[in-house]
């Protein structure tokens with residue numbers, strides 16, 4: 001067949017896939033900044049069982065996150081407001097160089113079979129991004145994960161530890177990190193959110 005044997009053709013295909021992937025990484029990575037792409041498609045972690053959207057509503061402070069381009073300030077928080085059984089409003093804010101910046105979005109339960117798999121969009125022109133509640137007790141902490149496949153070649157993920165208070169004891173932060181790790185989500189690069197001086 002065309003002078004190639006099977007394995008040679010396969011090697012060529014693999015090289016081509018690799019070349020295209022590297023090109024994608026080169027073009028997309030600058031757009032997403034600090035995000036590190038991981039090879040392969042998104043993991044499918046278990047999410048919070050029998051998730052109760054209403055109990056999740058209200059104010060959550062960001063304690064830690066995987067580094068992202070679009071969050072550069074401090075004092076990150078989100079205020080979730082219940083709209084219907086499967087939709088909510090979210091107002092997220094941060095303080096960047098002394099200026100309060102807020103952004104409003106809408107959220108939905110995308111699949112009633114998995115109510116903890118929320119989707120959030122901050123613009124009418126953008127599709128819902130996954131916002132999966134991996135674990136929460138509603139009153140202290142929440143462990144949130146978002147992952148997007150890029151052509152099934154690699155994926156970009158975001159992870160957040162949220163709390164009802166601006167700070168969490170180290171033991172609670174460790175426990176949240178263990179939750180990610182137990183689901184094979186690498187949070188070794190997670191950084192602590194600056195929540196100092198936010199209420200002044």
Ligand SMILES: *[C@@H]1O[C@H](CO)[C@@H](O)[C@H](O)[C@H]1NC(C)=O
Pocket residue numbers: 059079080081
């Ligand atoms: C959160 O949103 C609700 C509904 O819009 C509002 O009543 C409440 O004051 C907000 N809380 C904070 C802390 O912004």
Ligand SMILES: *[C@@H]1O[C@H](CO)[C@@H](O)[C@H](O)[C@H]1NC(C)=O
Pocket residue numbers: 084085
């Ligand atoms: C929301 O869900 C509750 C309980 O399942 C149900 O009683 C209520 O009618 C629902 N409301 C709407 C607006 O769908």
